[in-house]
Amino acid sequence: MISNGPRRDVRLEGFSSRSSFDDALGWIDGHSQPLNAEEVPVAAAAGRILARTFLAPADQPPTDTAEMDGYALRSAETIGAGGYNPLPFSIQQDPRQLNPASALLICSGAPMPRGADAIASFDLIRPGAGAIEVIESVTRGAGMNFKGQEAQAGAALIDSSRPLRSADLGLIASFGIATVAVIRRPRVRLIIAGCKFRFDSNLSDANGPMLRALIARDGGLIEPETDQFAGLSAQPGTPEHLPQSTLSEDSAQLVQAALAGLIAKPGADLILVCGLTGTGPDDVAPLALDAAGSLDVHGIALHPGGSAGLGRVGETPVILLPGSPLHCLCAYDLLAGRLIRRLGGRASRLPYAVRQAVVGRKIVSSIGNFELVQVRLVSGEVVPLGSAGSGGLAAAAHAAGFVLIPAPLEGYRPGTPVSVYSYDEVDDLEGKGL
Amino acid sequence: MISNGPRRDVRLEGFSSRSSFDDALGWIDGHSQPLNAEEVPVAAAAGRILARTFLAPADQPPTDTAEMDGYALRSAETIGAGGYNPLPFSIQQDPRQLNPASALLICSGAPMPRGADAIASFDLIRPGAGAIEVIESVTRGAGMNFKGQEAQAGAALIDSSRPLRSADLGLIASFGIATVAVIRRPRVRLIIAGCKFRFDSNLSDANGPMLRALIARDGGLIEPETDQFAGLSAQPGTPEHLPQSTLSEDSAQLVQAALAGLIAKPGADLILVCGLTGTGPDDVAPLALDAAGSLDVHGIALHPGGSAGLGRVGETPVILLPGSPLHCLCAYDLLAGRLIRRLGGRASRLPYAVRQAVVGRKIVSSIGNFELVQVRLVSGEVVPLGSAGSGGLAAAAHAAGFVLIPAPLEGYRPGTPVSVYSYDEVDDLEGKGL
Numbered sequence: 001m002i003s004n005g006p007r008r009d010v011r012l013e014g015f016s017s018r019s020s021f022d023d024a025l026g027w028i029d030g031h032s033q034p035l036n037a038e039e040v041p042v043a044a045a046a047g048r049i050l051a052r053t054f055l056a057p058a059d060q061p062p063t064d065t066a067e068m069d070g071y072a073l074r075s076a077e078t079i080g081a082g083g084y085n086p087l088p089f090s091i092q093q094d095p096r097q098l099n100p101a102s103a104l105l106i107c108s109g110a111p112m113p114r115g116a117d118a119i120a121s122f123d124l125i126r127p128g129a130g131a132i133e134v135i136e137s138v139t140r141g142a143g144m145n146f147k148g149q150e151a152q153a154g155a156a157l158i159d160s161s162r163p164l165r166s167a168d169l170g171l172i173a174s175f176g177i178a179t180v181a182v183i184r185r186p187r188v189r190l191i192i193a194g195c196k197f198r199f200d201s202n203l204s205d206a207n208g209p210m211l212r213a214l215i216a217r218d219g220g221l222i223e224p225e226t227d228q229f230a231g232l233s234a235q236p237g238t239p240e241h242l243p244q245s246t247l248s249e250d251s252a253q254l255v256q257a258a259l260a261g262l263i264a265k266p267g268a269d270l271i272l273v274c275g276l277t278g279t280g281p282d283d284v285a286p287l288a289l290d291a292a293g294s295l296d297v298h299g300i301a302l303h304p305g306g307s308a309g310l311g312r313v314g315e316t317p318v319i320l321l322p323g324s325p326l327h328c329l330c331a332y333d334l335l336a337g338r339l340i341r342r343l344g345g346r347a348s349r350l351p352y353a354v355r356q357a358v359v360g361r362k363i364v365s366s367i368g369n370f371e372l373v374q375v376r377l378v379s380g381e382v383v384p385l386g387s388a389g390s391g392g393l394a395a396a397a398h399a400a401g402f403v404l405i406p407a408p409l410e411g412y413r414p415g416t417p418v419s420v421y422s423y424d425e426v427d428d429l430e431g432k433g434l
Numbered sequence: 435m436i437s438n439g440p441r442r443d444v445r446l447e448g449f450s451s452r453s454s455f456d457d458a459l460g461w462i463d464g465h466s467q468p469l470n471a472e473e474v475p476v477a478a479a480a481g482r483i484l485a486r487t488f489l490a491p492a493d494q495p496p497t498d499t500a501e502m503d504g505y506a507l508r509s510a511e512t513i514g515a516g517g518y519n520p521l522p523f524s525i526q527q528d529p530r531q532l533n534p535a536s537a538l539l540i541c542s543g544a545p546m547p548r549g550a551d552a553i554a555s556f557d558l559i560r561p562g563a564g565a566i567e568v569i570e571s572v573t574r575g576a577g578m579n580f581k582g583q584e585a586q587a588g589a590a591l592i593d594s595s596r597p598l599r600s601a602d603l604g605l606i607a608s609f610g611i612a613t614v615a616v617i618r619r620p621r622v623r624l625i626i627a628g629c630k631f632r633f634d635s636n637l638s639d640a641n642g643p644m645l646r647a648l649i650a651r652d653g654g655l656i657e658p659e660t661d662q663f664a665g666l667s668a669q670p671g672t673p674e675h676l677p678q679s680t681l682s683e684d685s686a687q688l689v690q691a692a693l694a695g696l697i698a699k700p701g702a703d704l705i706l707v708c709g710l711t712g713t714g715p716d717d718v719a720p721l722a723l724d725a726a727g728s729l730d731v732h733g734i735a736l737h738p739g740g741s742a743g744l745g746r747v748g749e750t751p752v753i754l755l756p757g758s759p760l761h762c763l764c765a766y767d768l769l770a771g772r773l774i775r776r777l778g779g780r781a782s783r784l785p786y787a788v789r790q791a792v793v794g795r796k797i798v799s800s801i802g803n804f805e806l807v808q809v810r811l812v813s814g815e816v817v818p819l820g821s822a823g824s825g826g827l828a829a830a831a832h833a834a835g836f837v838l839i840p841a842p843l844e845g846y847r848p849g850t851p852v853s854v855y856s857y858d859e860v861d862d863l864e865g866k867g868l
Contacts, residue, residue: 012539014556046647060828067758069714105446107714108758122448122713150826158831162858166651170644170759171827210604213480217600279556280503280541324501324542325604353787392584393605394494397592424596 006298006309008290014279015299015306021334021370021407024300027310028335031317032342035184035269042173047163047219048182049345054158054168057175059148064112068143071103071125071132072116075140086126086133103132112144119143160345183345188220189268193259193285194275194323206325206393207274211332215272217351218337219344223268252284259288263313269343271316272336275323277307285309285320293318301407303369304389305331325393330372352401352421357382363412365405374399375420382420399423440732440743442724448713449733449740455768455804455841458734461744462769465751466776469618469703476607481597481653482616483779488592488602491609493582498546502577505537505559505566506550509574520560520567537566546578553577594779617779622654623702627693627719628709628757640759640827641708645766649706651785652771653778657702686718693722697747703777705750706770709757711741719743719754727752735841737803738823739765759827764806786835786855791816797846799839808833809854816854833857 007016019027037051066072073089077100081087089103098104098115106112106119118138126133151157158168164182172180192208215222255276263271276285277298286298286309293313298320300308304327309320319336321328338348360381365371371388377400385395388405401422405411412418441450453461471485500506507523511534515521523537532538532549540546540553552572560567585591592602598616606614626642649656689710697705710719711732720732720743727747732754734742738761743754753770755762772782794815799805805822811834819829822839835856839845846852 012556012561043643043646046650056828060826069712069717105715107716108712122446127446145826151828155828157828165831165857166644166647167759167763167827167830167857169647170640170763171831173643174640174759174827206604206608209477209607210600212477213600213603216480278503278542281539282541283503325601325608329601329604355789392494392579393601393608394490394585394589394591396601397599397605423599423601 006286006295008295009287010279010299011281011283012279018299018301018306019297021300021302024297024302024308024310024335025338027297028317028339029342029348031310031312032339034345035186035343037181038184039179039181042169042178042180045164045169045172045180045182046166048180048185049163050158050160051181051183051345053156053160054172054180056151056153056155056157057177059153060151060174061145061147061149063147064116065145065147066106066108066110066112066119066143067145068119068121069108070106070119070121070143071134072098072106072112072119072144073103073134073138074098074100074116075118075138075142077101078118078120078134078137081134081137083135086135088128088131088133090131103134117141117144161347163346185219185221186269186340186343187223187267188215188340189223189262189265189271190215191259191262191271191273192275193255193273194282207321207323207328210325210329210393211272211274211321214329214332214337215340218340219346220270220340249281252282255282256284256288256291259285260292263289263292263318266314266316268316270336270339271313271318272321272332273318274321274328277309277320277322279307283307289313289318289320300331300335301369302331302334303366303371304329305334305372306369308335310335326389326391326396329393329396330389334372350421352423354419354421356417357420359412359414359416359418362414363403363405363418365409365411367410368407370407371405372402373405374402376400377420382418396423440720440729442729443721444713444733445715445717446713452733452735452740453731455734455736458731458736458742458744458769459772461731462751462773463776463782465744465746466773468779469620469777471615472618473613473615476603476612476614479598479603479606479614479616480600482614482619483597484592484594485615485617485779487590487594488606488614490585490587490589490591491611493587494585494608495579495581495583497581498550499579499581500540500542500544500546500553500577501579502553502555503542504540504553504555504577505568506532506540506546506553506578507537507568507572508532508534508550509552509572509576511535512552512554512568512571515568515571517569520569522562523566523568525564525566537568551575551578595781597780619653619655620703620774620777621657621701622649622774623657623696623699623705624649625693625696625705625707626709627689627707628716641755641757641762644759644763644827645706645708645755648763648766648771649774652774653780654704654774683715686716689716690718690722690725693719694726697723697726697752700748700750702750704770704773705747705752706755706766707752708755708762711743711754711756713741717741723747723752723754734765734769735803736765736768737800737805738763739768739806740803742769744769760823760825760830763827763830764823768806784855786857788853788855790851791854793846793848793850793852796848797837797839797852799843799845801844802841804841805839806836807839808836810834811854816852830857 092102098113104113117140120138124136273285276283286295289295289311295311297310307322308331311318321331361383363384373388374385374395375382401420403418526536532547538547551574554572558570707719710717723729723745729745731744741756742765745752755765795817797818807822808819808829809816835854837852
C-alpha cells in the first residue's frame with residue numbers, strides 16, 4: 001500500500017504528498033487483530049465482547065417451571081369449567097407428583113409437580129376448605145414453561161457480534177455461571193507529547209481528559225504511568241518553557257530521543273502519541289517513531305486531523321494524533337478509536353448513532369480530502385456549523401453531530417440525503433420515544 | 435392520583451385492580467427531583483450532567499493564536515504575491531512584535547506576534563538565507579484564530595440538557611479548569627429479596643448481575659453492602675431452602691420483617707426491592723414496604739412487569755420489581771431506570787436509540803395493558819419474537835429491541851409504522867455508517 005514509506009522529515013517544508021484516508025483505514029484494519037480472551041466476572045462483563053458464542057449449558061428452565069402464582073393442575077381436567085359449572089379440585093401438599101383431580105398451590109419460579117401442565121391463576125378459582133373450584137378452563141402450558149422452552153441445551157444464545165447487554169449478563173448468570181470469556185481490553189499507552197500550553201497562550205491541555213474519556217468509551221485501558229505529559233512538554237514558567245522561535249534543533253533532538261524511548265518501552269497493545277505531528281521545528285513525533293520503529297504513514301488526506309501518523313514498534317501499532325484539539329478528536333475517532341475497538345473485538349464502526357437526514361444549507365468541502373464537518377439539526381435539516389475543522393471544541397460542543405464527506409466530493413448541496421453521526425450516544429431525533 | 439392506595443395484601447387473591455401505566459409514570463415523575471451538585475475532576479465527568487450551564491470563563495483563544503505551522507505575517511503585505519511575483523519577507527527572531535515586511539516562524543498553538551494577522555504555510559513560501567519569498571497571497575486570518583474567535587468570555591458553551599461528551603471535557607479543561615459541578619449520582623439500595631433459585635429449580639439469580647449493569651448504565655451508584663441477597667433467600671441445600679408449599683405464614687412474616695428493616699435503613703436516594711411482589715404466599719415485599727413506609731401503587735397495567743409496586747419510606751422512593759427476569763427487566767427499564775435517570779439530572783427517556791420502522795408481521799397485545807414486545811428486524815421490517823413477556827431473557831438476547839404498545843391498542847397490523855427501541859446502544863440500522 002505504501003511502498004517506501006512517507007518522507008521522514010516534513011518540518012519547515014510541509015507534506016509533499018498525503019496518504020488517502022482509505023489507505024489509512026486499510027492500515028488500521030491490517031494492524032488490529034482482536035486480542036486474546038480473559039475470564040471476567042459476569043457482573044463486570046457489560047459492554048464486553050464474548051470470546052466465543054455463548055451456548056446454553058443446560059435446558060432453560062431445567063425442569064417444567066411455574067411462571068405465575070396460582071394452582072398447578074392438569075389442563076385436561078378443566079375442560080368445560082365455567083361460572084355455572086365450577087369444577088372441584090382437592091388441594092394437595094405433596095409438591096412432587098400431582099394426584100388426579102387435585103391442585104397444588106405454587107409460586108412463580110417453582111418446579112411444577114409431575115403430571116401438572118398448567119397453572120390456574122387466583123382469579124380463575126374460588127377458594128374453599130381443602131379444595132378449590134375452577135371456574136374457567138385452562139389451556140395446556142398456561143402460566144408455566146416446559147423444560148427447555150426458553151432455551152434448549154446447546155442452543156446459541158449470544159454471539160460476539162455485539163457488546164454484552166445487561167440482560168445478557170442476567171441470562172448467563174441464570175445458568176449458575178460466574179465468569180465468562182471475553183476479548184481482553186487493549187492496553188493503551190497515552191503520551192501527551194505536546195499541547196498548546198507549552199507556549200505562552202494560557203491554554204491548558206484539552207487532549208488528555210478528552211482522550212481518556214474516548215479511550216474508555218471504546219473499551220481501552222490506559223496505562224496509568226504514561227497517562228501524563230511524559231515530561232516532554234514544559235509547564236509555563238519552567239526553564240524549558242521556551243517561545244517557539246527560540247527552540248533549538250538541539251532541544252528538539254532531546255525531545256525526540258525522550259519520545260522514542262517512551263514509544264519503544266514494551267507492554268502496550270497500542271501507543272497513542274498526541275501532539276508534535278505537524279511541520280513546525282519542534283514536530284519530532286514522526287521522527288521519534290521512525291527512530292523507535294517504523295513510520296508507515298505520515299500525513300493523511302483527512303481534515304481535520306491530516307497531520308496524523310501511523311506506524312509500529314515491533315508488532316505494536318503506534319498512532320500519532322495532532323495536538324490541536326479538534327484535529328485530535330477527529331483523528332482519534334476515525335483512526336485510533338477504530339483500532340482500539342477492533343483490538344477489543346468490537347465492531348469497527350463509529351460508536352455514534354447514525355441516521356439519514358437532508359442537508360438544509362450547503363456543506364462545503366475541499367476535493368481530495370476526506371472531511372468531517374460538525375452540524376446542527378434545524379427543523380430536522382442538516383446545517384453546517386462552519387467548514388471542516390473550524391471553531392475548535394467549542395463548535396463541537398454546539399454540534400448535534402457530524403457528517404463525513406468523501407475525498408472526491410466538494411460538499412453537499414441542500415436537499416442531499418446524508419448520514420448524520422450523533423455526538424450523543426442515545427438520540428431520538430424524531431422525538432417520538434418514551 | 436391514587437386515593438386510598440392499593441389493596442394491602444393480594445396474596446392468593448390476585449390484583450383486583452391495577453394502576454394505569456400513565457399513573458405509574460406520573461408517580462415516578464412526581465418523586466424524582468434532581469439531586470444536589472457535587473464537584474468532580476473534569477477527566478472523570480464523562481456522561482455526567484452539569485449542575486449549571488458552562489460559560490466560557492475567558493476568551494478562547496485568550497490571544498491571537500497560530501492554528502498552523504508556518505510564517506506569521508501581515509496579510510496586506512502579501513497582496514499580489516505569485517509564482518512570477520515572489521514577495522520577500524525578512525525572517526525575524528523577536529516573537530512579540532512583527533516588523534514591517536517581516537515574518538516569524540511559528541508553531542500551531544503559539545501566540546501570534548502583535549501586528550501579524552495571517553500565517554503562510556510552508557508550501558506558500560520559498561526559503562532563503564534569513565528571508566523567505568511568499569509566492570501566493572494570504573487571506574487575513576488564514577491559519578490563525580483571533581482572540582475569542584472560538585468562544586467569547588461569558589458565552590454559554592455546554593448546558594445541562596445532555597450528558598457531558600468526551601470533547602466537552604477537553605473544552606472545559608482547555609480553560610485550565612480542574613473540577614466541574616455535576617448532579618450527584620443517585621445512591622441505589624438494591625435488595626434482591628427473592629429469585630427463582632429459592633426453589634429447587636437449579637436456576638441461579640439472573641436479576642442481580644442484570645440490575646447492577648442497568649443501574650450503572652443509568653448513572654446510579656449501588657450501595658455495596660446491600661448489593662446482596664440480603665439474607666432473605668436461602669441458598670439451595672440450606673435448611674431455609676424449602677419447597678414453596680411448605681412455606682409457613684410464620685416464615686413469610688419473618689421475611690417480611692427483615693425486608694422492612696432493610697427498606698427502613700436510611701442512606702439511599704432510591705431503594706429497589708427485587709422479587710416477592712406477586713400473589714403467592716411468600717410475596718411479602720408489598721407488605722414490608724407498607725410496614726416500613728407507604729405502598730402507593732401495587733399492580734400496574736403493564737406487561738411484562740405488572741406486579742411492580744411503588745412507594746416511599748420517608749422521602750425516599752422505593753420501587754418493587756418482579757423477580758421473574760424479563761418482568762424485572764421491563765419494570766426496571768420503564769419505571770426504576772427512569773427514576774434513577776431523573777434523580778441524576780438525566781433526560782427521562784429510555785436510553786435506547788429509537789427509530790421508526792414498519793411492522794412486518796402482526797404484533798398482538800391485550801387491550802388495557804401497556805405492553806413491551808421484543809422484536810427482530812427482518813429486511814428492515816419489525817417482527818415480534820413472541821407475545822409480550824414470553825421467552826424470558828433468552829428471547830431478549832435474540833431481540834434487536836422492542837416496541838411499546840399503549841393500553842388502548844390490541845397490537846399493530848403489518849404495515850403500521852412504529853418506534854423501535856434498539857437494545858444495542860449504538861445502532862446503524864441503515865448500515866450506511868463508517
